[in-house]
Amino acid sequence: MPPPARFAGNILCRFRRNRRGSAAVEFALVAPLFFGLLFAIIEVAFIFFAGQMLETATQDSARMVLTGQAQNGQIPGCSTPCTQAQFKTDVVCSKISMLFDCANGIYVDVRSYSQFSSVSVTPPIDAGGNFMPAMQYSPGNAGDIVVVRVFYQWPVFVSGLGFNAANLSNGKRLLTATAAFKNEPF
Structure with missing residues (x-):
């Protein structure tokens, strides 16, 4: 039987030379x-996609105010x-219902x-990172300046590894879309 020091040296030497399983160990380290980076990239892509959908819906909805259709009740389902x-559900939510939760998450501000x-x-987020939904609805008359803002609190799932896309204290990302224009004569 070899001495214990020599036996330990043989084991270490054989362990260093043996390359079986090294790929598995390297993969386990990397x-x-x-995967954290991959999921963060996917989440950021979804946030940009949702933001673009919200922007498009806001521009389309603002057109209803710009042309006087919202003020004159020319939108199906709206009163005069x-x-x-009605503007939120019949105009804005009808354009984005498949990706957003319109019942609880969409906020529409028209001034x-x-x-x-x-x-x-005014900024919709206070110093503590809380969303302040002080929404108004004043589409104005012909020739008025109107600002339409639509907000949505997007849930953030990947927040580890030093990456966090949330800008609200509840761990969500506030998506905002804005349209500013002068009403046409209607």
């Missing part, structure tokens, strides 16, 4: 970072003029002003 709830210099848009 896999968490790789559309109420805030009118007499001139561009009087436009005052």
Whole structure:
């Protein structure tokens, strides 16, 4: 029987020369970072896609105010003029219902002003990272300046490994879309 020191040296030497399973060990070391990065990229892509859908729906919905259809009740399902709830469900949510939860998550803010210099848009997030939904609905008259903003609190799932796309204190990302325009004469 070889002495214990020599036996330990043989085992270490054989262990260093043996390459079986090295790929599995290397993959086990790299896999968490790789998958974390992959899921973060996928989540950011979904956030950008959802933001673009919200932007498109806001522009399309703002057109209803711009042309006076929301004020004159020319939208199916709306009274004369559309109420805030009707504008949200019949105009905005009808354009984005497959990706967003319209019942609980969509907030629509429509404000009118007499001139561009009087436009005052307040941030919807306070210093503590809380969403403050102080929504109004004032589509204005012909020639008024109107700002339409639509908000959605997007859930964030990948927040580990130093990456967190959330900008709200509840761990969600506030998506915002805005359209500013002057109403046409209607």
